[in-house]
Amino acid sequence: MAYNLSASPSTSLSHETHLFCNSLSPPNLHQLRTHKNLFFPLKIHPGNPNLRVSSRVSLQELPAANTASQNSGTPIEEKPISKSTAWVNPKSPRASKLRQKSHDYRHASLLKLAESLDSCAPVEEDVSSVLNILGGGVLEQDAVIVLNGMSNTETAPLVLDYFRKRLKVKREVVLYNVTMKVFRKCKDLIGAENLFTKMLEKGVKPDNVTFSTLISCARQCSLPEKAVEWFEKMPSFGCEADKVTCSVMVDAYGRVGNVELALSLYDRARSEKWRLDAVTFSTLIRIYGSLGNFDGCLNLYEEMKALGVRPNASVYNSLLDGMGRAKRPWQAKNIYRDMVKNGVEPTWGTYAALLRAYARARYGEDALAVYREMKEKKLELSVVLYNTLLSTCADVGLADEAVEIFEDMKSSGTCMPDSWTFASLITIYSCSGKVEEAEAMLDEMVGSGFEPNLFVLTSLIQCYGKSGRTDDVVRTFDRMLELNIKPDDRFFGCLLNVITQAPIEDLGKLTDCIERANPKLGHVVQLLVNGDEKKAEGEILKKEAGELFGSISVDVKKAYCNCLIDLCVNLNQLGRACELLELGLGLEIYTDIMSKTPMQWSLHLKSLSLGAALTALHIWMNDLSRAIENGEELPSLLGINTGHGKHKFSEKGLAGVFEDHLKELNAPFHEAPEKIGWFLTTKVAATSWLESRRLTDVAA
Secondary structure, rough: OOOOOOOHHHHHHHHHHHHHHHHHHHHOOOOOOOOOOOOOOOOOOOOOOOOOEHHHHHHHHHHHHHHHHHHHHHOOOOOOOOOOOOOOOOOOOHHHHHHHHHHHHHHHHHHHHHHHHHOOOOHHHHHHHHHHHHHHOOOOOHHHHHHHHOOOOOOHHHHHHHHHHOOOOHHHHHHHHHHHHHHHHHOOHHHHHHHHHHHHOOOOOOOOOHHHHHHHHHOOOHHHHHHHHHHHHHHHHHOOHHHHHHHHHHHHHHHOHHHHHHHHHHHHHHHOOOOOOHHHHHHHHHHOOOHOHHHHHHHHHHHHOOOOOOOOOOHHHHHHHHHHHHHHHHHHHHHHHHHHHHOOOOOHHHHHHHHHHHHHOOOOOHHHHHHHHHHHOOOOOOOOHHHHHHHHHHOOOHHHHHHHHHHHHHHHHOEEEEEEEEHHHHHHHHHOOHHHHHHHHHHHHHOOOOOHHHHHHHHHHHHHHHHOOOHHHHHHHHHHHOOOOOHHHHHHHHHHHHHHHHOOOHHHHHHHHHHHHHHHHHHHHHHHHHHHHHHHHHHHHHHHHHHHHHHHOOOHHHHHHHHHHHHHHHHOOOHHHHHHHHHHHHHOOOOOEEOOOOEEEEOOOOOOOOOHHHHHHHHHHHHHHHHHHHHOOOOOOOEEEEOOOOOOOOOOOHHHHHHHHHHOOOOOEEEEEOOEEEEEEHEEEEEEEEHHHHHHHHHH
């Protein structure tokens, strides 16, 4: 074996050389016989294991060896003296002695001593008995090696005291720092802070290493606020943080919510070219995501790759979460592919972030794929993730899949359904018109100890309305009042939707429910259902409806207006429907319905209900007729955009219904094969058709 002593640290090399010289002193050399394999220096034999010692040792041995050889009469072959090593036969009795004097052997012995100290009782007598084996020739470096190899926070302070009493060290803070690293290794921040207090009591001044150790310990303990506290103490002790410590503080300030200072440190890091680690980039990406700077998240990702910092799972998870917040599922897919391609193993957090990203964007199939992969990998889902999946199924109409997930949740043994879980299932059944299933789920919900909330009752009313069960709608409404649940704007929007589907003879019952809970909305509905035709078409309808729209939240205004127009269309009150649509346009509830370019005039109906879309078509056709009458030139192309989607719980979307309606009107619009959801016609065909309609109206 080769033992290279030339690599020994300078602090201990002279001591070890002295030991070697003592062991090879001349009184013992008369016993040394020159062996054919032993020369100083000697050629290296590749086939034999060898022992190398430092040149300083071998040079000291040469005179004695030459003398012994001359006395024995054995000639010595002249060889060039090696400047670095000498070979000793490992089978020689002296090989074991040389081995024991090597730096590697001593280092290993000190580490074994550290293990013994870790396992001994944390009392001064036991610690001293273990350390006394070192004798009186203990070096400062020995103390550092022993303390650095320890992992017992109870015995480490006793070992520190032992060495402090017996060593005269130049910088006592070094021993304290290496002891503090034992506390960091064990993630014991309180112990490290107590040691810091003892340092001050002993008059030992902390240095940069002291604070960086405390800061990194706080970081490992997931206590960023403590890292900030120790960082801000540094100036009071005359210490200035280095680039490494400042880099760590970007992460710490970001985690405690001091975004401004975190970003300020990051800007400084970029200008001064600090080395930032993956954890810091992960925090920065989370900060940018929380601020809504999603492009900044992607830029950080590209920047860290350009700097050669390898992204870890935390970085990818932060990116996925950011893309989920931004509703960019396609970018979440690309990031996940990069993660797998780069050999980073996805974690539970990865799948959770992916699932949330797909759920927010209503990517139902992709969310289900993530769910199945988690099940394959035996990863447990939380209640929140189960509910996220069920909400996604409700949003996109995946009823069978929702039932499968619900049953899996109940059988998991780790998650029990909560009120949100039951609400999602009731919503799915309600939107599908499955009354019995919705009622059974409600019974199971109550049996599990959950009272129905406003969301559940809203879904039930929608279900009963879709099935034409007006009496059950009224009964559910009365139950809501009995439970002292205050209805909100969305609940009334649901009631309005039920009214648009109810037979004329049931409108009074539903209108009465609305009037009891929301008199302003009830008054507008009464104007449409029971009001005088002229009175409803006049300024009173506009005034009352305008006040209504001014009193409700922005996110439900379009739904209310759609339902009121649908009600007018169902009651064959086209004039009232036009009044409400024009009011909606004036209040900017509807925007960008009509567009004009030199080449094409278009009607955009994607955001409208069926009744509102038919009303908009009626107004648009009248506008086209007036344009022709006024001598205005139509463009070469006219188009109607209905969108190509269908309702999640319906087999027919707006495009399908409109296609039938355009045929009834004998309109020359035809679906464009290259532009799905668009119905187009030419200027000539449109002009001819509009003229024929005008003549028909005149004749009528």
